[in-house]
Amino acid sequence: MENRTILFQGKEIDVDDEPGETSDMIHHPDHYTWKGTECKKVIEIMTRGLSGAEAYYMGNIIKYLYRYPKKGTLLIDLAKAEEYTKFLRELFMEDGGKA
Secondary structure, three states: OOOOEEEOOOOOEEEOOOOOOOOOOOOOOOOOOOOOOHHHHHHHOOOOOOOOHHHHHHHHHHHHHHHHHHHHOOOHHHHHHHHHHHHHHHHHHHOOOOO
16 A cells, blocks of 8 residues: 655645544644544534535534634634624524524
């Protein structure tokens, strides 16, 4: 099996996307895997059955709340989660408050 790497910001990064692969900054960055379940998987589960803007807003809320303690952008990530929560609330208000 060939080991594929790229040069990213002066560092060589493994870009193989094999099962059981640990962390790399493209496929599995630490701030999206640190809780034991990859953020992508949490978003897939939490947005199941949703579509369009609702799924998009919910996915972003989850993403920013998941990563805020680890990415180094705590206040920015919390503000972004709050902004997407506002967008989701507005979406429901446009629909007469129906969930």
